[in-house]
Amino acid sequence: xxxxxxxxxxxxxxxxLHVLAIAVIVLVLVSPAWGQDEIKIGVIMPITxxxxxxxxxxxxxxxxxxxxxxxxxxxLIKSRGKKLPIKEVFYDDGSDQxxxxxxxxxxxxxxxxxxxxxxxxxxxxxAESVMPDRYQTPWITPGAGATSxxxxxxxxxxGTLSPxxxxxxxxAQYLGNLVDKGKLSKxxxxxxxxxxxxxxxxxxxxxxxxxxxxxxxxxxxxxxxxELGATDFSGLLQKVKNSHADIFLADAHLQDYITMHxxxxxxxxxxxxxxxGARGPEADARKALGAAxxxxxxxxxxxxxxxxxxxxxFNDDYQAFTGHPPDSWYPATAYDAMxxxxxxxxxxxxxxxxxxxxxxxxxxxxxSILPGQVVRFGKNGxxxxxxxxxxxxxxxxxxxxxPLDAATGESVAPKPKAH
Amino acid sequence: MSAxxxxxxxIAAVLLAGVYAxxxxxxxxIYGVMKIVNLAHAGFLMLGAYFVFEAYDRFKIDxxxxxxxxxxxxxxxxxxxxWLLVRRIATSDQPTLxxxxxxxxxxLVLQNLGYLIWGNSDRAIxxxxxxxxxxxxxxxxxxxxxxxxxxxxxxxxxxxxxxxKTWFGRSxxxxxxxxxxxxxxxVNVNRTAQIAFGVGIAFAGAAGGLLAMLYSFNPDxxxxxxxxxxxxxxxxGLESFGGVAVGSLIxxxxxxxxxxxxxxxxxxxIAFSLLVVALIVLPEGIAGLWAKRRRWA
Numbered sequence: 267x268x269x270x271x272x273x274x275x276x277x278x279x280x281x282x283l284h285v286l287a288i289a290v291i292v293l294v295l296v297s298p299a300w301g302q303d304e305i306k307i308g309v310i311m312p313i314t315x316x317x318x319x320x321x322x323x324x325x326x327x328x329x330x331x332x333x334x335x336x337x338x339x340x341x342l343i344k345s346r347g348k349k350l351p352i353k354e355v356f357y358d359d360g361s362d363q364x365x366x367x368x369x370x371x372x373x374x375x376x377x378x379x380x381x382x383x384x385x386x387x388x389x390x391x392x393a394e395s396v397m398p399d400r401y402q403t404p405w406i407t408p409g410a411g412a413t414s415x416x417x418x419x420x421x422x423x424x425g426t427l428s429p430x431x432x433x434x435x436x437x438a439q440y441l442g443n444l445v446d447k448g449k450l451s452k453x454x455x456x457x458x459x460x461x462x463x464x465x466x467x468x469x470x471x472x473x474x475x476x477x478x479x480x481x482x483x484x485x486x487x488x489x490x491x492x493e494l495g496a497t498d499f500s501g502l503l504q505k506v507k508n509s510h511a512d513i514f515l516a517d518a519h520l521q522d523y524i525t526m527h528x529x530x531x532x533x534x535x536x537x538x539x540x541x542x543g544a545r546g547p548e549a550d551a552r553k554a555l556g557a558a559x560x561x562x563x564x565x566x567x568x569x570x571x572x573x574x575x576x577x578x579x580f581n582d583d584y585q586a587f588t589g590h591p592p593d594s595w596y597p598a599t600a601y602d603a604m605x606x607x608x609x610x611x612x613x614x615x616x617x618x619x620x621x622x623x624x625x626x627x628x629x630x631x632x633x634s635i636l637p638g639q640v641v642r643f644g645k646n647g648x649x650x651x652x653x654x655x656x657x658x659x660x661x662x663x664x665x666x667x668x669p670l671d672a673a674t675g676e677s678v679a680p681k682p683k684a685h
Numbered sequence: 686m687s688a689x690x691x692x693x694x695x696i697a698a699v700l701l702a703g704v705y706a707x708x709x710x711x712x713x714x715i716y717g718v719m720k721i722v723n724l725a726h727a728g729f730l731m732l733g734a735y736f737v738f739e740a741y742d743r744f745k746i747d748x749x750x751x752x753x754x755x756x757x758x759x760x761x762x763x764x765x766x767x768w769l770l771v772r773r774i775a776t777s778d779q780p781t782l783x784x785x786x787x788x789x790x791x792x793l794v795l796q797n798l799g800y801l802i803w804g805n806s807d808r809a810i811x812x813x814x815x816x817x818x819x820x821x822x823x824x825x826x827x828x829x830x831x832x833x834x835x836x837x838x839x840x841x842x843x844x845x846x847x848x849x850k851t852w853f854g855r856s857x858x859x860x861x862x863x864x865x866x867x868x869x870x871x872v873n874v875n876r877t878a879q880i881a882f883g884v885g886i887a888f889a890g891a892a893g894g895l896l897a898m899l900y901s902f903n904p905d906x907x908x909x910x911x912x913x914x915x916x917x918x919x920x921x922g923l924e925s926f927g928g929v930a931v932g933s934l935i936x937x938x939x940x941x942x943x944x945x946x947x948x949x950x951x952x953x954x955i956a957f958s959l960l961v962v963a964l965i966v967l968p969e970g971i972a973g974l975w976a977k978r979r980r981w982a
Binding site (some may be wrong): 313315316318319321322340365458462490491492493496497498499500501502504505507508520521524525528529531532533534550553554555556576611 | 686690693694697698701709800805806807808809811815816817818819820825827830831860900901903904905908913937940941942944945948949950951952953975
């Protein structure tokens with residue numbers, strides 16, 4: 267009798283222990299941030315595939331910011347009464363849209379991150395952007411600039427890349443400025459070759475918008491889209507040639523820029539000004555094209571030549587952290603994305619995702635390294651910062667040529683015929 | 686468009702066809718002899734590109750010479766892959782799922798090997814020839830495309846010579862036409878298949894080297910070209926080298942000239958439209974059409 271009672275009691279205790287164990291596991295799984303002594307931030311970047319290079323640079327920018335924050339003890343979380351370090355949870359999306367969306371879903375639904383920074387390139391950013399509102403997790407993209415990503419009324423979507431139409435607008439504004447200075451004539455003809463993505467479309471819209479506001483400066487005589495990763499641009503370039511344009515503006519990814527510009531040079535084409543959108547000053551492009559990149563101008567979100575003290579410090583820190591100087595704008599927008607997120611988390615005072623989202627809407631990062639020195643998200647979640655126009659010069663020199671108050675050198679316009 | 690522009694465009698298309706033919710022929714050899722669709726073709730294109738790049742970057746070997754060196758190196762790599770993996774697949778008269786999966790796996794391994802060795806940077810070969818052109822009156826020949834075309838045509842001519850004038854070539858053709866009959870007359874099927882696989886990979890490696898002179902590349906390189914190679918060999922008739930040459934020319938001409946009428950964003954659709962048309966109208970490809978004409982004659 268006694269034995270059977272003890273046996274039953276033991277069995278009940280075991281069952282109770284099982285229930286308790288399951289409850290603890292469920293609690294830990296459901297509230298991963300609960301009781302953690304770190305702040306998990308998801309980072310989704312392509313470090314393999316066609317966007318690997320800029321993805322790697324953006325990752326480096328984020329990791330530099332994390333290192334600096336953690337070296338300072340972490341982020342003060344008032345509800346815990348102490349500083350917590352950031353723990354990066356990294357995902358490589360392989361430059362694949364569906365994988366990118368899948369990684370965002372995984373980070374937000376099961377890996378317990380409080381926010382995600384991800385989405386280099388508009389296409390990958392678009393894929394990820396559907397997840398943040400579904401899982402109510404703040405998401406900041408440092409590499410997707412197409413306005414379409416931010417025009418769907420999402421509440422958890424933010425971006426540190428100014429809109430692409432502003433890139434097109436600034437490009438036209440720069441050319442208009444060259445007309446005003448007498449370097450280019452009024453009424454020049456423009457040919458546009460745009461990649462068949464939101465990025466390309468919005469770049470074209472930006473140019474059209476400026477032209478509508480400033481009639482008489484330029485006429486767009488040719489505008490056509492091309493597919494990413496094309497093997498041959500002879501037909502497209504022939505159409506550009508047939509348009510008898512004076513200025514050639516393309517919007518292309520790095521590989522297409524290299525292929526297209528090689529064929530452009532081989533076919534002996536010349537335009538007074540040539541741009542490939544945000545491409546131009548990258549080291550890989552200059553290695554692939556040599557002096558043929560001289561005098562190409564590009565509209566970029568950031569330049570290491572910006573004369574702000576915080577930019578100089580960033581350049582030095584980045585060099586020390588990665589062993590190489592910043593190549594183009596990629597690490598800068600990512601660096602500031604992480605820093606503005608850290609400020610928002612500190613202001614939220616907790617790891618509550620909605621509180622962090624609310625703070626992101628209000629937060630201003632005042633010592634930003636981006637042009638204008640302030641990061642502030644607009645109503646749609648995207649910053650509206652300015653662009654800088656840079657122009658490649660011989661011997662691998664790159665000058666900021668616009669806006670004039672940030673210029674480090676004079677524009678060469680029209681570009682010499684040998685190039 | 687002036688006559689000179691038209692001629693320049695035509696030359697560009699013909700030069701592009703040379704590149705397409707060089708990258709497709711390796712796949713045709715392997716399919717013809719072994720009835721295997723080499724899904725690892727893109728991986729070997731990528732390795733060939735890096736081989737020529739490294740030879741140029743480290744040892745200052747001219748890229749064109751590098752392409753010639755790639756032939757024997759990739760021939761032995763191909764023989765090795767056959768000995769290690771491909772020979773274990775059961776032979777069949779039709780492509781099997783096993784062979785597709787195996788070679789797709791090999792492609793993934795090669796891609797990741799590429800990332801391990803070279804990282805994710807975009808590489809490109811820049812020589813004094815890269816951006817120069819030969820001008821003859823109003824006609825312009827991009828030097829590097831011309832050089833690539835000459836090497837591609839020379840290697841195709843060399844292959845034709847080997848196929849028609851050597852015992853190995855006759856064995857290959859015999860197996861492509863009728864495997865059982867080939868065996869009856871004394872062709873060593875396994876040995877010929879191994880050498881044919883080696884030759885196919887040698888062409889893939891060399892074609893990768895040629896492409897490296899024209900495009901920037903990273904370990905993902907080759908997929909776009911592999912898709913075009915599929916279109917070309919289907920259009921050509923799967924097992925015909927002459928068909929590959931004509932298929933390459935048709936694709937290159939279509940891609941170049943249709944863009945003059947349609948927006949450039951339709952360029953990828955041209956290749957796939959050709960594939961669909963070929964499958965419906967010419968299921969046996971251009972080679973099948975020739976055979977029919979011969980029969981009617």
